[in-house]
């Protein structure tokens with residue numbers, strides 16, 4: 001079922017067993033792993049049901065630092081390493097189960113888990129890690 005959250009009444013809220021924020025490659029993979037279980041899953045994506053410039057402008061980026069080609073011509077647009085996985089909370093943000101250090105029920109998927117980002121296509125590894133994360137979180141919720 002699709003719900004346009006902009007049409008919810010003031011104070012109305014949606015309850016779920018699992019809330020997945022962002023419907024990209026990683027999180028659609030995770031959501032699909034709940035098909036056939038009894039868990040209520042919300043997959044929350046930004047924007048409305050139609051393209052709108054204001055939401056799209058949230059994804060505007062610019063190159064900073066050393067001179068480089070513009071992002072409209074640059075082939076390499078892989079981002080990662082911002083919530084790196086580590087077994088030591090001092091050197092990273094999530095543990096080996098993709099769980100945020102110091103927060104009990106918040107998990108992260110995507111290339112931000114990588115220690116650094118390389119030049120090679122990252123999405124297969126992202127999806128593999130997402131499948132592993134889904135296995136783990138499914139074992140924690142009913143269904």
Ligand SMILES: Cc1cc2nc3c(=O)[nH]c(=O)nc-3n(C[C@H](O)[C@H](O)[C@H](O)COP(=O)(O)OP(=O)(O)OC[C@H]3O[C@@H](n4cnc5c(N)ncnc54)[C@H](O)[C@@H]3O)c2cc1C
Nearest residue numbers: 021022023024025026027044045046077110111121122123
């Ligand atoms: C031009 C281009 C070409 C690429 N080509 C390749 C390729 O050939 N091979 C390859 O392996 N990879 C490629 N990539 C990289 C690939 O797209 C990413 O690795 C992959 O999409 C990452 O998946 P993700 O789920 O981590 O993030 P994303 O796919 O970026 O998904 C994140 C989702 O979260 C949503 N979101 C963000 N903030 C919020 C919020 N606050 N609330 C709700 N939702 C939110 C976004 O709208 C988005 O749908 C390419 C990327 C680009 C830009």
